[in-house]
Amino acid sequence: MSFDLTDFLPYLLNQAAEAASLEFQREYKARYGMLRTEWRVLFHLGRYGEMSARDIVERAMIHKTKVSRAVAALEGRRFLTRREVEEDRRREVLSLTAQGRDAFTELTALAEAHDATLLRGVPEADAEVVRQVLRQIAGL
Amino acid sequence: MSFDLTDFLPYLLNQAAEAASLEFQREYKARYGMLRTEWRVLFHLGRYGEMSARDIVERAMIHKTKVSRAVAALEGRRFLTRREVEEDRRREVLSLTAQGRDAFTELTALAEAHDATLLRGVPEADAEVVRQVLRQIAGL
């Protein structure tokens, strides 16, 4: 039989994703009491600027109920604020507070360092191949 | 700012893992009403032969409570059976039923096909680089 579990891409991706998130998760959990979805929402706002919950849903491919709850939690802890949009009163534009930006800055620095650790010993050319293939799979 | 979200490995891994699992998950869910952990337990038994829950915990790095519940579910749906071990009555050896083996065979074929789809257009050398790096990150 030729097919090993560690050849199976969804499995391998899941294991790698879990391992990669684990250490970093401890950071944002311990420092800011954040959940993973909250960190991802924060990251999107920090990296790409203010946007609506719907934009985050689309870009991050996170379900809208998760985003809704993450936004509520981040708002409660004063990491972001909502602003009504006049031309469409269903929507609310989200933006980070100063505190949210600080958290973003600190966590991003940690994330970059963490990335380097994960790819220790991997030639940059190979790392780029990995990113490329992952983007394809993720549909990005 | 130099750091793009799609360069950030844990993020990229998560997105790819989620996208990769999605379609396949629909298969085992729709056909067999299986959860992800259940499919993974089934896979281990189908691929590597009978073993105890503890062995699966170690090999698959799934938490023992998840394995315990998956085993109970698979047993309830007659995909596997337990057998007591005389020399250590704490342990139970698990093995697939004929029905379990059928499911394994069918799902494995689907898994292989799914893998090929995910890697469409990716040279085999690159695919191997990806698997290698993912194994490193996952600690496999």
Added chain:
DNA sequence: TGATAATAGTTGAAAATGTAACTAACAAGA
């Protein structure tokens, strides 16, 4: 205009997961 559909976001209940505590069996040393 008015009816129907679509969209943004929220909420409640059900399902799944994680954590810790638990039972039962074995192990090892005084």
Added chain:
DNA sequence: TCTTGTTAGTTACATTTTCAACTATTATCA
């Protein structure tokens, strides 16, 4: 033997996630 510790596996409870309504607003089109 008796105590203490370890291991296999299960269960209970709290937290998260998922799924299916639901509200409120905007869009479409006869």
